[in-house]
Amino acid sequence: MMKAKVFVVGGGIAGAMTALHLQRRGAQVTLIDRWEPGHARAASSDYNRVIRAISGRDEFYTRWARESRARWLELQAETGQNLMYECGALILATQGHCDWEDATSETFDRVGVPYYRFTPDDVRARFPQFKVDEIQYALFEPEAGLLMAHRCVITTIDLFRREGGIVKRGTVTTDTSERPMLNGKHLEADVIVIATGAWMAEMFPRSIAPISAIMGINVLYTSTPDGSDQFDMENMPCWIDHGQGSFGIPSSEGSGVKAAVVIPNTPIDINNDERLIEKQSLNKTRQYILHRLPGLIGERVVDSKFNQVILTPDTHFIVDWHPQHDNVLFAGGCSGHLFKHGPVFGDFVAGVAMRDYGTADRFKIAGRRKLSPKESPSGR
Numbered sequence: 316m317m318k319a320k321v322f323v324v325g326g327g328i329a330g331a332m333t334a335l336h337l338q339r340r341g342a343q344v345t346l347i348d349r350w351e352p353g354h355a356r357a358a359s360s361d362y363n364r365v366i367r368a369i370s371g372r373d374e375f376y377t378r379w380a381r382e383s384r385a386r387w388l389e390l391q392a393e394t395g396q397n398l399m400y401e402c403g404a405l406i407l408a409t410q411g412h413c414d415w416e417d418a419t420s421e422t423f424d425r426v427g428v429p430y431y432r433f434t435p436d437d438v439r440a441r442f443p444q445f446k447v448d449e450i451q452y453a454l455f456e457p458e459a460g461l462l463m464a465h466r467c468v469i470t471t472i473d474l475f476r477r478e479g480g481i482v483k484r485g486t487v488t489t490d491t492s493e494r495p496m497l498n499g500k501h502l503e504a505d506v507i508v509i510a511t512g513a514w515m516a517e518m519f520p521r522s523i524a525p526i527s528a529i530m531g532i533n534v535l536y537t538s539t540p541d542g543s544d545q546f547d548m549e550n551m552p553c554w555i556d557h558g559q560g561s562f563g564i565p566s567s568e569g570s571g572v573k574a575a576v577v578i579p580n581t582p583i584d585i586n587n588d589e590r591l592i593e594k595q596s597l598n599k600t601r602q603y604i605l606h607r608l609p610g611l612i613g614e615r616v617v618d619s620k621f622n623q624v625i626l627t628p629d630t631h632f633i634v635d636w637h638p639q640h641d642n643v644l645f646a647g648g649c650s651g652h653l654f655k656h657g658p659v660f661g662d663f664v665a666g667v668a669m670r671d672y673g674t675a676d677r678f679k680i681a682g683r684r685k686l687s688p689k690e691s692p693s694g695r
C-alpha cells in the first residue's frame with residue numbers, strides 16, 4: 316500500500332508531536348518550519364511549562380492532561396532525557412472568587428485525580444515560600460509538575476527524525492483561497508497539517524483570524540536567594556494564582572523562579588518585535604513578588620521571555636479541516652494551555668489526519684462562543 320504523503324507545517328510542540336504520531340501511523344511525513352525548531356519566537360520555546368490536570372469543571376482536558384502525563388513519562392523513559400519533573404502544582408483560591416477552584420476539586424473527585432485541600436495554615440507549613448493572607452484555601456495536585464519545554468520539542472523532533480521523518484526549512488504561505496504554498500507553488504500532499512501556532516491567524520485571514528486573538532506575555536525569571544534551595548523545584552511547586560492573574564514555576568535546572576503576571580491584551584508583533592522585557596511587566600512582577608513571595612524581595616531578574624498565545628473565544632483548541640480545502644487540517648489554537656497536552660494532542664490530530672476518526676465538536680471552527688470564567692477550562 317502507498318504511504319500517505321503528509322506535510323506538517325510548524326515545528327512547535329503541536330507540529331512536532333503530530334509529525335511523530337503521523338510517522339508512527341505509517342505516513343511519509345515532512346515537517347516544514349520557517350525557523351529552526353526550538354527557536355525563541357515559538358510559543359513552545361521557553362525553559363519550562365506547567366503540566367497539571369487542573370481545568371475547572373472541564374473533564375475532557377482533565378483526562379487529556381492525566382493521559383499526557385503518563386505519555387511524557389513514557390517518552391522520558393524511552394529517550395533518557397529529563398523532560399518532566401513532578402514538583403506538584405498549587406492553586407490558590409482567593410476569598411470570594413473560588414468558583415474555578417471549587418469546580419476543579421469536584422472534577423478531580425469525579426475523575427479520580429489525587430489532590431489535597433490545604434487551609435492557609437497548611438500552605439504556610441508546607442510551602443512557606445508563599446504569603447497567603449487573602450487566600451481562602453489551596454488545592455495541591457502532587458502528580459502535576461513542569462515540563463522542560465525546549466528540551467521536549469527538540470527531543471520529539473529528534474525522535475521524529477530517527478523514525479524516518481524529514482525536517483525542512485521553509486515559509487509556507489497561502490493564496491487568496493487560503494490554499495498552502497511553498498516557494499510560489501501549491502503544496503501537493505494527501506494531507507497538510509497546519510500547526511503554526513499564533514501564525515495561523517495571518518496565514519488564514521478568513522478561517523482562523525475571526526476566531527482568534529493574539530496576546531503577548533512577558534515571563535521573568537528571578538534569581539533564587541544566594542545559598543538557598545528553598546525556591547528550587549525539589550522544595551516548591553508550580554502555582555496558579557488567578558486572583559492575581561499570575562502563575563509560576565520554581566527554579567528548574569538553574570532557571571530561576573519564573574513568575575508571569577498576565578497583562579490582558581498585551582499587543583505583540585510576532586514577526587518583528589524584539590523579545591525583550593517590558594518595563595510594565597517588570598514592575599508588575601516585582602509588585603507580585605512583594606505580595607506573594609517575600610523571600611524573593613530584592614532578588615534580581617536573571618532571564619526573561621516575551622512570547623505569544625493565540626486565544627480562541629472558548630479557549631478550546633482547533634482541530635478541524637479547512638472549509639474549502641479538504642486536505643488541509645488545522646491543529647492548534649493554543650489558548651495558553653496546549654503544551655502539556657502535546658503527546659495526546661499530536662496522537663489525536665494524527666488520527667484525524669489519517670481519517671481514522673473525526674474531530675471532537677469542541678475543536679471545530681464553527682460555533683465558537685465566549686465562555687464565562689466559571690465554564691472555561693482555563694478559568695479566564
Ligand SMILES: Cc1cc2nc3c(=O)[nH]c(=O)nc-3n(C[C@H](O)[C@H](O)[C@H](O)COP(=O)(O)OP(=O)(O)OC[C@H]3O[C@@H](n4cnc5c(N)ncnc54)[C@H](O)[C@@H]3O)c2cc1C
Binds near residue numbers: 324349352486651
Ligand atoms: C508565556 C506562556 C506560558 C505558557 N504556559 C503554559 C503552561 O504552563 N502549560 C501549558 O500547557 N501551556 C502553556 N502555554 C501554552 C503553550 O506554550 C502553547 O500552547 C504551545 O507551545 C503552542 O504550541 P504550537 O506548536 O501550537 O505553537 P508554536 O510553538 O508557536 O509553534 C509554531 C511553529 O510554527 C512555525 N511557523 C509559523 N508560521 C509558519 C509558516 N508560515 N511556515 C512554516 N512554519 C511556520 C513557527 O516558526 C513555530 O516554530 C504557555 C504559553 C506562553 C506564551
